[in-house]
Amino acid sequence: MPVDPRKPLKKYLPYLLQARTDNLNEADTVQHLVKVFEDVFGYDAMTEITREKQVKDRFVDVAVKVDGAIRFLIEVKSASTTLRERHVEQASNYAANDNIRWVLLTNGVAWHLYHLTFEEGIDKELVFSVDLASMPIDQASDILGILHRQAIRKGEHEAYWAHRLALNPASIAKSLFCEEVIRFMRRDIRRRESILIDEEDITAAITQLFSVEAREQIGPVHIRRKRAPKGANNTTVADSEPAH
Numbered sequence: 315m316p317v318d319p320r321k322p323l324k325k326y327l328p329y330l331l332q333a334r335t336d337n338l339n340e341a342d343t344v345q346h347l348v349k350v351f352e353d354v355f356g357y358d359a360m361t362e363i364t365r366e367k368q369v370k371d372r373f374v375d376v377a378v379k380v381d382g383a384i385r386f387l388i389e390v391k392s393a394s395t396t397l398r399e400r401h402v403e404q405a406s407n408y409a410a411n412d413n414i415r416w417v418l419l420t421n422g423v424a425w426h427l428y429h430l431t432f433e434e435g436i437d438k439e440l441v442f443s444v445d446l447a448s449m450p451i452d453q454a455s456d457i458l459g460i461l462h463r464q465a466i467r468k469g470e471h472e473a474y475w476a477h478r479l480a481l482n483p484a485s486i487a488k489s490l491f492c493e494e495v496i497r498f499m500r501r502d503i504r505r506r507e508s509i510l511i512d513e514e515d516i517t518a519a520i521t522q523l524f525s526v527e528a529r530e531q532i533g534p535v536h537i538r539r540k541r542a543p544k545g546a547n548n549t550t551v552a553d554s555e556p557a558h
Contacts, residue, residue, distance in 0.1 A: 319462055320455040322354040327446055330422040333393040334447070340392040343422050344375055347390060350422075351378065356463035374408045380467050386416035386427075397424050402438065410436050416471065418461070423447050425458060429475050441475055483528035491517055492538040513537060 326349070333346055344365065352359040357378060364377040364384075376388035389405035391397060402419045409417050410432055417438070419426040425444040431437045444454050460471045479485060489495065496513045504510050514537075521535050 318455055319354045319459055320452060323446075323455055323458070324451055326350050326354060327451065330393075331447060334421070334423050336393070338393040338422075340375075340390060343393045344390045346393075346422055347376065347388065347420065351376075355458075355461050362463070374405060378466075380463060384412065384414055385466050386418055386461075386471075387414055388418045388420065391419070391421045393422050395421050397421060397426055402426070402428055406430055406436050406438055427461070441471075441478065483524060483531045484533070487524075487532045487535065488538065490520055491535055493540055496537055 330346065330350070333343060338346070348359055348363050348365070351357045351363055357363050357380075362379045364379065365375070374387050375390040377384045378386050378388065387405050387409050389402055391401055395401075397419055402417055405417045405419070406428070409415070409430055413432065415430045417428045417430060419428065423446050425442075425446070427441040427443075428438045429441050431439075442457050444457050446454055459465060460474050465471065496516055499516055500511055500513060503516070517535055517537060521529060521532070524532065
């Protein structure tokens with residue numbers, strides 16, 4: 315489980331909220347955050363928090379190290395700035411140069427953690443979004459705990475991301491739209507409703523249960539089918555075929 319930063323976070327929360335009210339500039343917001351990462355998240359400000367790290371010919375606001383290796387970059391905006399996805403673009407480009415897969419975008423109150431992949435260009439996905447002004451402190455602490463030095467060192471941020479991936483719509487769809495599940499549902503509907511429904515119609519009906527955003531993540535829906543055993547008289551069945 316992630317380390318619980320609840321107590322120290324409660325101590326610093328009034329200062330972070332006041333910084334937003336006072337429209338604290340970016341440089342001073344960085345100073346606040348360095349203190350937070352030292353006292354709330356357990357990093358050594360002298361050796362593990364690097365300000366203005368140079369990547370190529372540019373500089374990153376903050377780079378966070380554990381055991382001598384940079385684990386994530388922090389893109390800091392002024393305290394009153396409303397965070398936008400475009401704000402993380404610059405840090406993402408920096409991260410790609412050093413193959414760093416984690417970028418935190420924050421203004422001290424809002425915290426957006428992104429995971430990056432570099433297979434085809436730079437793809438970033440939001441891992442979590444925390445707003446200390448509106449989210450209960452207990453809930454915020456549970457999420458932000460994965461940024462703690464001990465959690466990062468143990469790889470709990472990677473485990474958190476793997477858990478998120480396993481439960482995302484695309485992953486759930488792979489389990490739902492397999493031959494065994496669809497056939498089970500078909501038999502169950504026939505038993506209950508006394509009607510035989512085509513597998514493709516069941517698949518289409520399930521797809522409609524997902525939100526538009528989830529359907530976009532899932533993409534074209536196929537029924538995953540088992541291959542026929544080698545030596546069987548019937549021809550080999552493809553792994554998947556269009557459901558509609």
